[in-house]
Amino acid sequence: MNRRDEIQNLNEAMREASNKRLYERYLAVRLHLEGHTFTEIGTLLNRAYQTISRYWTTYRENGLEGLELDHSPGKPVKLTDEQLDELANTVEKKQPADVGFEAHYTWTLQLIADWIEREFKQQYTQKGVSKLLQRLGFSYTKATYTLANASAEEQEEFRTNTFPALKKQLLEGEIDHLLFEDEAMIRAYQALQYNWFRKGQQRKIITTGKHEGAKLFAAINYETGHITHREEEQCDVNAFLRFLGDILEEYPEGKIFMILDNSRIHHASQLKPFLDKHKRLHLVFLPKYSPKLNLTEGLWKWVRQDVINNVYFKKFYRIRLHVSKFMKRLNASPQKVIDRLLVRL
Structure with missing residues (x-):
């Protein structure tokens, strides 16, 4: 069932709902299908983020029936x-x-x-x-670190005003393509990560200790989940310009808004002639020190978990081969990208 049909079914259920709490659950799910975040919905309905997340998980696992007040897939919850x-x-x-x-x-x-x-x-x-x-x-x-110089006010402004405004422009056709962009270094010698091993038979990963790696550029289409990526020897302004050229080829028509961080190459003076020539491409900068607001960060974690970590690459070109195959696989299943990466904001 596509999203439009799901929303229509929820609208019908809302019209028939006689219970205020049940109506609220249907509304929360519908709003998320329409692109609103759990945080936005929680603020609107005066509910905790986790409550909205629970409604959504229950709906995904059990459909409309799961949202009904007397539905109990497990032991009844004792708390209201x-x-x-x-x-x-x-x-x-x-x-x-x-x-x-x-x-x-x-x-x-x-x-x-x-x-x-x-x-x-x-x-x-x-x-x-x-x-x-x-x-x-x-x-x-585990807890994680956050950057001390980050501005909570600027981050909240992006979440509640800047990004919702961009989504509205996308919905109304004022923007044709909304992208998140980022760069990463993928090393041949990656960190180890937890995995399942038989007791006493922990895998030993061979390594040369060298730190060769590929510089990757990637942009995720917020609406479609499509990923455009490029591998480079250096992460400099010239490489970034080549990647912007890839973006224009990938999207030959329409206005493009690209959300990205404040890396030095993103503010380089060499970009101005290129952007003046291609006025349909607009750069939107995130608040400083706010990597968690860039949805492409999740892509790099995904690459490392599925492709790089716990693997020894004897030949460096095989890293690139594996990464390219991984990106191709994701582009064949863009809904997975949307579900894993693009619903976080």
């Missing part, structure tokens, strides 16, 4: 939607010490169980809390 929102917001935005657990600064399953019992008079085992958090869209992962 309002209590789940409060739980999600507490775990996401507060430390245990903020809510009365003195000298505790990291949430554990037992602390969350204790908090639930204290606030809602409901008892959960640690396993039950783990399953509950997973339903709310949480995962057990």
